[in-house]
Amino acid sequence: MSEQYPALLVVVPLLSAFFISIAGWINKRWCFPIAVAALSVSVWSSFGLLFRVLNEGVIVYKLGGWSPPMGIAYYIDYLNGLVLPVVSTVALLNLISSKRIVDQQFPDKTGPFYTLYVLMVTGLLGIVVTGDAFNLYVLLEIAALTGYGLLAMGEERAPLATLNYLYMGTIGACFYLLGVGYLYIVTGSLNMVDIARLLPPIYQSKAVLAAFIICMVGVWLKMAFFPLHAWLPNAYTYANSAASSLIAPLVTKVMVYVMIRLILTIFTPKFAFTTLAVSNAVVWLAVIAIVMGAVLALAERNLKKMLTYIVVAEVGYMVGGAWLGNRDGMTGAILHIVNDALMTLCVFMVVGNIVYKVKGYAFEDLKGLFRKMPFTMGALVIGAMSIIGVPPTCGFFSKWYLIVGAISAGHYGFMTALIFSSLVNVVLFFRVFEICYFEPFADHHGHNNHSEGMDEAPVTMVFPLLIVAAVLILVGLYTGDIVNHVIRFAIPEAMA
Amino acid sequence: MLVSLLFVPILVLSGKRPNVREACTFLAAGLKFLIVLSMVPAILNGTHIVYTIAEVIPGVAIKLRVDAFGMLFALVSSSLWIVTSAYSIGYMRGLKEHSQTRYFCFFALALSATIGVAFSANLLTLYLFYEMLSFATYPLVTHHQDHEARSSGRKYLLYIVGTSIGFVLPAMLISYSLAGTLDFASQGFLAGTGSKPLIGLLCFMFLFGFAKAAIMPFHSWLPAAMVAPTPVSALLHAVAVVKVGVFCVARVLTGVFGTDLLLSLDLNVPIIYIASFTIMAGSLIALSQDNLKRLLAFSTIAQLSYIVLGVGLLSPKGMTGGMLHIAMHAFGKITLFFCAGAIFVATGKKNISEMIGIGRRMPVTMAAFFIGSLSIIGMPPCGGFISKWYLVLGSLQAHQITILFVLLTSSLLNAAYFMPFVYKAFFCKPEDSMFENKVQEAPAFCVVPLVITATISVILLFYPQPFLRLARMMVQSISGV
Numbered sequence: 001m002s003e004q005y006p007a008l009l010v011v012v013p014l015l016s017a018f019f020i021s022i023a024g025w026i027n028k029r030w031c032f033p034i035a036v037a038a039l040s041v042s043v044w045s046s047f048g049l050l051f052r053v054l055n056e057g058v059i060v061y062k063l064g065g066w067s068p069p070m071g072i073a074y075y076i077d078y079l080n081g082l083v084l085p086v087v088s089t090v091a092l093l094n095l096i097s098s099k100r101i102v103d104q105q106f107p108d109k110t111g112p113f114y115t116l117y118v119l120m121v122t123g124l125l126g127i128v129v130t131g132d133a134f135n136l137y138v139l140l141e142i143a144a145l146t147g148y149g150l151l152a153m154g155e156e157r158a159p160l161a162t163l164n165y166l167y168m169g170t171i172g173a174c175f176y177l178l179g180v181g182y183l184y185i186v187t188g189s190l191n192m193v194d195i196a197r198l199l200p201p202i203y204q205s206k207a208v209l210a211a212f213i214i215c216m217v218g219v220w221l222k223m224a225f226f227p228l229h230a231w232l233p234n235a236y237t238y239a240n241s242a243a244s245s246l247i248a249p250l251v252t253k254v255m256v257y258v259m260i261r262l263i264l265t266i267f268t269p270k271f272a273f274t275t276l277a278v279s280n281a282v283v284w285l286a287v288i289a290i291v292m293g294a295v296l297a298l299a300e301r302n303l304k305k306m307l308t309y310i311v312v313a314e315v316g317y318m319v320g321g322a323w324l325g326n327r328d329g330m331t332g333a334i335l336h337i338v339n340d341a342l343m344t345l346c347v348f349m350v351v352g353n354i355v356y357k358v359k360g361y362a363f364e365d366l367k368g369l370f371r372k373m374p375f376t377m378g379a380l381v382i383g384a385m386s387i388i389g390v391p392p393t394c395g396f397f398s399k400w401y402l403i404v405g406a407i408s409a410g411h412y413g414f415m416t417a418l419i420f421s422s423l424v425n426v427v428l429f430f431r432v433f434e435i436c437y438f439e440p441f442a443d444h445h446g447h448n449n450h451s452e453g454m455d456e457a458p459v460t461m462v463f464p465l466l467i468v469a470a471v472l473i474l475v476g477l478y479t480g481d482i483v484n485h486v487i488r489f490a491i492p493e494a495m496a
Numbered sequence: 497m498l499v500s501l502l503f504v505p506i507l508v509l510s511g512k513r514p515n516v517r518e519a520c521t522f523l524a525a526g527l528k529f530l531i532v533l534s535m536v537p538a539i540l541n542g543t544h545i546v547y548t549i550a551e552v553i554p555g556v557a558i559k560l561r562v563d564a565f566g567m568l569f570a571l572v573s574s575s576l577w578i579v580t581s582a583y584s585i586g587y588m589r590g591l592k593e594h595s596q597t598r599y600f601c602f603f604a605l606a607l608s609a610t611i612g613v614a615f616s617a618n619l620l621t622l623y624l625f626y627e628m629l630s631f632a633t634y635p636l637v638t639h640h641q642d643h644e645a646r647s648s649g650r651k652y653l654l655y656i657v658g659t660s661i662g663f664v665l666p667a668m669l670i671s672y673s674l675a676g677t678l679d680f681a682s683q684g685f686l687a688g689t690g691s692k693p694l695i696g697l698l699c700f701m702f703l704f705g706f707a708k709a710a711i712m713p714f715h716s717w718l719p720a721a722m723v724a725p726t727p728v729s730a731l732l733h734a735v736a737v738v739k740v741g742v743f744c745v746a747r748v749l750t751g752v753f754g755t756d757l758l759l760s761l762d763l764n765v766p767i768i769y770i771a772s773f774t775i776m777a778g779s780l781i782a783l784s785q786d787n788l789k790r791l792l793a794f795s796t797i798a799q800l801s802y803i804v805l806g807v808g809l810l811s812p813k814g815m816t817g818g819m820l821h822i823a824m825h826a827f828g829k830i831t832l833f834f835c836a837g838a839i840f841v842a843t844g845k846k847n848i849s850e851m852i853g854i855g856r857r858m859p860v861t862m863a864a865f866f867i868g869s870l871s872i873i874g875m876p877p878c879g880g881f882i883s884k885w886y887l888v889l890g891s892l893q894a895h896q897i898t899i900l901f902v903l904l905t906s907s908l909l910n911a912a913y914f915m916p917f918v919y920k921a922f923f924c925k926p927e928d929s930m931f932e933n934k935v936q937e938a939p940a941f942c943v944v945p946l947v948i949t950a951t952i953s954v955i956l957l958f959y960p961q962p963f964l965r966l967a968r969m970m971v972q973s974i975s976g977v
Contacts, residue, residue: 389661390631391624397552400669407673415666422661430653437638438646477558480551 002052005045006061006074006129009084012041013122017115024111031114032099038118039092042125046084049129053081054485060131073191075131078490079264079334082482083128083257086338090249090345091121097349097464098242100457101356105240106153113153117246120146124254133180133266134190136258137173140222144169147251150243151235161234168221168231175218182211183266192266203271212267216259223255223315226289233296233308241352244304248311249344253337256318260333263322269492273325280411286320287417289313294424304351304361306428307344310387313421314340320414321402329405330491331483336398338482339386342475343395346383346468350376353457353465369436372455375462377436379469384429386472389422394476401483525578528611532574535562546617556678558624561617564969565750565819569743570614571963572826576735577607579945580830584727586942587837599639599725605632610736613743619668619678619752622744623660626706630656633737636728637721648720655707655717663705667698671752680751692761695753699763702748703770708741709804710797712774718797722789726837729789734796734829739822742803746818750970755810764894767808772902774801779909786847788836791913792829798906799825799872805899806887812971814890819967821883827953828871828880834946835865841942848917855922860943862921864950869914871953874907879956882964 016038023030052059053076061074076084095117102113123143130136148169152162184190186207187198202208217228224232232252236244263272273279293313300306318340321333351361353376358365370377386395399418406415456462475482551557562570581603588599609632612625630653638649672678674694707714718738722729732738749758749767758764778798785791799821806818838861845851855862867878874884884907891899956963 385631389665390627391620392552392558400553403666403669404673407670415669419662419666422665423658426653426657426661430650434646434649437635438641477552480554480557484554 002048005048005052006059006076007063009042009045009049009088009129010122010126012045013038013118013125017118017122020118021111021115024115028107028110031110035095035114035118036092039088039095039121042088042121043085043092046088046125049076050081050085050486052076053078072135073131073193074129075193076129077265078486079260080128080257082334082486082490083254083337084125086341087124087128087250087254088121090341091117091124091246093464093468094242094246094249094345094349097352097461098245100461101240101242101352104356105242109153113150113242116146116149117242120150120246124250127254128257131192132190133183133192133195137177137180140173140176143251143254144173144222147247151239151247153243154239156238157234158238158240161231161238165231165235168228172218172221172228175214175221177218179211179213179215179218182207182214186211192261196266196268199267199271212262212271215262219255219259219262220319223252223259223319224312225315225319226285226292226312229289229293229312229315232312233305236308236311237302237305241348241355245345245348245352248308248348249341252311252315253318253341256315256322256333256337259319260322260330260337264330264490264492269325273323279323279325282323283320283409283411283414286316286323287413289316289319290417290421294421294428297428298424301363302361303354303363303366303432306432307347307351310347310425310428311344314344314387317398317402317418317421320417321405324405324409324411324414326405326408327491328401328408331487332398332401332403332405334487334490335394335401335479335483339394339398339472339475342468342472343383343386343393346379346465346472347387349461349465349468350380350383353461356457356461357455363432363435366432366435370433373457374454375456375466379465381433382469382472384425384433386476388425388429392476393472394479395472397476397479522578522581525574525581525607528607529574529578532567532570532611536567536571553620555676556618556620556672558621559617559679560612560615560621561680562615564966564973565743565747566614566616568819568963568966568970569739569822570611571966572739572823573607573610573614573736576731576826576830576949579948580727580731583730583834583837583942583945584725586945587725587727587841598635599728602632602635603728603731606636606732606736608632610740613740616680616747618680619671619748622747623664623668626660626664626708626740626744627657629737629740630660630708633728633732636732637724639725639728640723644723648723651720652717655714659705659707659714663701667701667705670694671698680747681754695757695761696763699749699753699758699767702752703745703767703804706741706744706748708737709745710738710741710774710800711745711770711804712777712797715774715778715797719790719793722787722793726789726833726840729793730830730833730837733793734833735826738796738800739826742800742822745804746807746815749807750815755815759810764808764810768805768896768899771801771805771808772899774798775805775902775906776909779906779913783909783913785913786849788839788846788848788851788917789833791848792832792836795832795872795910795913796825796829798910799829802883802887802903802906805902806883806890809887809890809894809896809899811890811893813886813893815971816964816967817883817886817888817890819970820886820963821880823963824871824879824883824953824956827949827956828868828878831864831868831946831949831953832872834942834949835861835868838942838946851917852920855918860947862918864946865921866918867950867953869910869918873910873914876957878953880953881957 016034020031020034023034059076063072063074102110106113120143123139123146126139127136127143130139148162148166151165152159183195186202186205187195189195189198199208221228236248263269290313293309293316297306297309300309318333318336321329321336353373355361357373382393386393389396389399403415403418547560606629609625609629613622613629616622616625634649634652637652638645704711704714710718718733721733775798778794782791782794785794803818803821806814806821839845839851839854839858842858871878871880874880888900888903891903
C-alpha cells in the first residue's frame with residue numbers, strides 16, 4: 001500500500017471529484033463527506049511519503065509502470081516531501097472549517113463547489129509531486145482553471161477580478177509551457193532529472209538561457225511577484241471565504257516551490273547563480289516587492305485586502321531568500337513555504353470566521369471583536385505574531401534564516417527590507433487589534449463599558465483554526481528538527 | 497517559569513468566581529516564589545541549573561540557565577508578584593474595575609515572561625521572552641480601553657517593539673553571523689570576531705534596542721504608560737518591565753560582549769555618559785512634575801540608568817552596585833507606587849498639589865512613602881544606601897571622578913523632588929491641609945503590601961543577603977575578582 005502513496009495522493013482526489021459531482025445531483029449532503037474522505041487519504045499519503053523519504057531517500061515512482069523519458073515519473077525528494085503534507089493538511093483543515101460557509105453562502109452550488117475544491121487540491125498536489133516538466137504544466141492548468149472557478153464564486157466584483165487573474169495567469173502558464181518547450185527541443189526529454197543531466201554541456205546556448213528566463217517569468221507571474229502581482233489583491237479579496245482561504249495559502253507557495261525546483265533540480269544552482277548572474281538584481285526586486293507590499297497594505301482600510309498585500313510581501317521574502325544564493329537563504333525560503341502556508345491559512349480562516357458572523361471585513365466591521373469572538377481573535381493574535389516574526393512562532397525562524405542568509409551574502413538591503421516589513425506588520429496588525437479591542441470606546445477608566453456577550457463562530461470553524469494556531473507555535477519550536485532532518489538534505493551539498 | 501504559564505487557563509476558567517480566581521493567582525505566585533527560592537542554595541554553592549526547551553536552530557536552542565544574576569532578578573520579581581497580587585485585589589475591587597480576569601491572566605503571563613528573561617541562557621531565549629513580555633503587558637497598559645489608553649498603548653508599542661525589532665533583532669543576527677553562537681559566556685562571545693566599528697555599532701544597537709531600560713531618548717513610553725492601573729504601573733514599570741530592560745542590557749554587556757572587549761574598545765566611556773545624561777535629565781524633569789505617578793516614572797528612568805551606569809563602569813564594585821540596585825530600587829519604588837495607588841483609591845487624588853496634608857489622613861501610607869523615598873535617595877536606614885555606596889566605590893575604582901559628581905548631584909536632586917512632598921504631607925498648618933483630620937487609610941489589601949515592602953527596604957540595609965552575595969558571585973564569575 002505504501003508503495004502506491006504517490007499515486008493515491010493524486011488519483012484519489014481526482015476520482016472523488018467525479019463522485020462529488022454526481023453526488024451533487026443526487027443528494028447534496030454526500031458531497032462533503034466524500035471530499036473529506038478523499039483529502040484525508042491525501043493527507044495520509046503525503047505524510048507517509050515524507051516518512052518514506054526520511055527513511056529511504058529519494059523515491060521515484062513510475063506512473064503506470066512506464067519508464068521515463070516516455071512515461072511520467074513522480075519524483076519525491078526532501079523538498080517536495082516537506083511541501084506535500086503542508087498542502088494536503090492545509091486543504092483538509094480548510095475544508096472542514098469551510099463547511100458552514102459553503103452552506104451559508106451557496107447552498108445550491110454545493111456539488112460544483114466541492115468538485116472544484118477537490119480538483120484544485122489535486123492540481124496543487126500534482127504540481128508538487130511530479131517529476132515531469134510537462135506533467136507539471138498539465139496540473140498547473142488544472143489547478144488554475146479550478147481556481148478561477150472557485151474565486152469567481154463571490155461578491156459582485158469577484159467575476160471581474162477573476163477574469164483579470166485568468167488573463168494574467170494564462171499568460172504565466174503559457175510562458176512556462178514555452179520554456180518547457182525549449183527545454184524539450186534541446187534535450188529531447190521532459191523528465192526533470194533527465195533534463196538536469198542533459199543540460200550542463202549546453203548551458204551557454206541561448207535556448208537554455210531563454211528557457212530559464214521564460215519559465216522564471218511565468219512562474220513569477222503566477223506567484224504574484226512584484227511587479228507582476230496586480231491580479232492578486234482583487235482576486236483574493238472578493239472571492240468567498242472558503243475559496244480564498246484555500247487559494248491564498250497554497251497557490252503562491254506552490255509556485256515558489258516550482259521556482260525552487262527549477263533552480264535546484266532542473267537547472268542546478270551553479271547555472272542559476274553563476275552562469276546567469278542576475279541574482280543580485282532579483283534580490284533587489286524582492287526588496288521592492290517587500291517594501292511595496294508593506295506600503296500598499298498600510299493604505300488599505302479593509303482587513304482582507306490588507307492581508308493579500310501581506311501575501312505579496314511574503315512572496316518577496318521567498319524569492320529574495322532563494323536568490324541570495326547561499327544555504328541559509330535557501331533554507332529560509334523553503335522553511336517559509338511551510339510557515340507562510342500555515343500563517344496565511346490561519347489569518348484567512350480568521351477572516352472567514354469574521355465574515356461568517358459579521359458579514360463584512362472592512363475595518364469598521366471589526367469593532368469590539370475581542371469581546372465577541374475571543375477565540376478567533378486569539379488565533380489572529382498568534383497568526384499576527386507569526387507574520388510579524390515573534391518567537392516562538394514559526395514566522396520568526398524563517399525570518400531568522402532569511403536575515404542570516406542576507407548577512408552572509410552581504411545583502412544588507414534585503415535584511416533592512418525584512419526588518420522594515422516586520423515593523424510595518426506590527427503597525428498593520430495593531431491597527432486592527434486597536435479597533436477590535438478598544439472600540440466601541442468606553443468613557444474614561446472604562447467604567448461605562450456595556451459588555452456584549454460572546455458571539456463566537458461555530459465549533460467546526462473555531463476548532464480547526466485553533467489547531468492551526470497551535471501548529472504555528474509547534475512548527476516554530478520544531479524548526480530545528482525540520483531544518484536538520486529535511487531541509488538540509490533538500491539543498492544540494494554544493495551550495496555554501 | 498512554567499508555573500504561571502500553566503496557571504493562565506485556570507485563571508481564565510475561574511473568571512466567574514472572583515475569590516477562586518484571586519486564590520489561584522496567589523497559589524501561582526506562591527508556587528513560583530517557592531520554586532525560585534528552592535534553587536537559591538544550589539546557586540549560592542556555585543552550580544548552575546540548565547534546561548533546554550527546544551533546539552530550534554541548529555546550535556541555538558531555547559534554553560534556560562539559572563545563574564547568580566538571573567537568580568537575583570527572579571527572586572525580586574517572584575517575591576514582589578505575591579505582594580502585588582494582594583495589592584491588585586485591593587485596588588481593583590476598590591475601584592470596581594472591569595475585565596479583572598483578563599488583567600490577572602495577562603499579569604501571570606507577564607510574570608512568566610519575566611522569569612523566562614531572568615533564566616535565559618542565550619540571546620535568542622532572552623529575545624523570545626522579551627517580546628513575550630512586551631505583548632503580554634500591552635493589554636495591561638491599555639486596560640482602561642479609552643482614548644488615552646489607546647494612544648499610550650501606541651507609544652508603548654512604538655518604542656518597545658519598534659526598538660526590539662528594529663535594533664535588537666538585526667544586532668542579534670549579526671552577532672550570530674559573526675560568532676556562530678548566542679550562548680552567554682562569562683567574557684562574552686564576541687571577542688575577536690568583528691571589526692571595532694562593527695562591535696561598537698552592535699553595542700549601541702543593543703543598548704538602545706532594549707528600550708524597556710528607558711535610556712533616553714527611548715524613554716517616553718514610561719510616563720505615557722502611567723495611564724495603566726497602579727498595580728500594573730507598580731510591578732511592571734517599577735519592577736518587572738523596566739528591570740527586564742536593564743537586566744537585558746547588563747546581560748548583553750557582560751555575557752555577549754564581555755568586560756575585556758568593552759574595555760579594550762573604550763566602549764565603557766560612551767555608555768556611562770549616556771547613562772549619566774539620562775540620570776540627570778530624568779531627575780530634573782521629575783522635579784517639574786505635578787502628577788505623582790509621572791514624577792515616579794521619571795524617577796524610575798533616572799534610577800534605571802544608575803544600573804546601566806554601574807554595569808557600564810566595568811569595575812567590580814560598580815557592577816555589583818548596579819546589579820544590587822536592581823533589588824534595592826525594586827523594593828523602594830514599588831513601595832512608592834503602592835502609596836500612590838493607595839492615595840488614589842482612598843482620596844481620588846493624583847497630583848501632588850492636591851495632596852497637601854495627606855500625612856494626617858493616611859499616616860501609615862505616607863510613612864511608607866517616606867521610607868521608600870529614602871531608599872531611592874540612597875540614605876540609611878534603607879537598602880538603597882548599600883547600592884549607592886557600591887556605585888560610588890565603583891566609580892572611584894574605575895577612575896571616573898565625574899561620575900562621582902553625577903551620583904552625588906542626582907542624589908541631591910532625588911531628595912529635592914521627594915522631600916518637599918513628604919514635608920508638606922505631614923507638616924503643614926491645619927488650615928492649609930486639604931483633608932479632614934481623621935485617619936482614613938486605603939483598604940487593608942492596599943496598605944499591608946506597602947508596609948511589607950517598606951519594611952523589607954529597611955531590612956535590606958542590615959541584611960542584604962542573598963542579593964549582595966548573588967551580585968558578588970556574578971561579578972566574580974565575570975571578572976575573576
